[in-house]
Amino acid sequence: MKAEPLTCGDYVTATFSRDFGAEGFDYDTVERIHSGEFDEWMSALAQSGLFTNRTIAHARQRWQDDPRSLLDTLLTNADEMTVKRYEIVWQALDRTVQFGTSGVAAEYA
Template identity: 55%
Template sequence: MNVVQLNTGGYVAALLSLDFVDGAFRGDAVECIHRGEVDEWAFALARTGLFGNRAVAEAVQSWRDDPRSLLDALLTDADEVLRKRYDVAWQALDRVATVGSAAYA
């Protein structure tokens, strides 16, 4: 098997970005990504058949370590307005997470 080694953002952008930005704003998706719930994207990547289990696992670990990297990759083909909309949503989720973690301190 010939496994392609590409950086996480590059292959996600190439394979998934157009579908992600082609539809309506996906608030539910940005919330899941923010929480590190990336199974939807892992399954989509695995379904392409272009990458071995190890490459998919490495991508998933990368996204869990830095969820924003997945969102940025998905927004590669987005226009400036859509990028801004997702950025505002991400910032709001960051604020909620900060307030929530401060409440438990």
């Protein structure tokens, strides 16, 4: 039986998702992801030595195109209530960007 190759998403899930959910709610992290700040995860992928520069660049592009995909990956092992809480904040951040207001999402944290 041939094993499937590890993807960047698999690596991020395996490395970060357990701790991400276990450390409690982190508004700052979801806000950084929402705004497209992926340096922390890009560095981890690069330092793993498991991926080519091209694969890492592809992951960055995917996250830039759909930042929510990174959050979803980090929440893979989270319980239902944690996922719901992050969804509420994500939606508030979307509204904040849409309507050009500031501080609206913070009241949901």
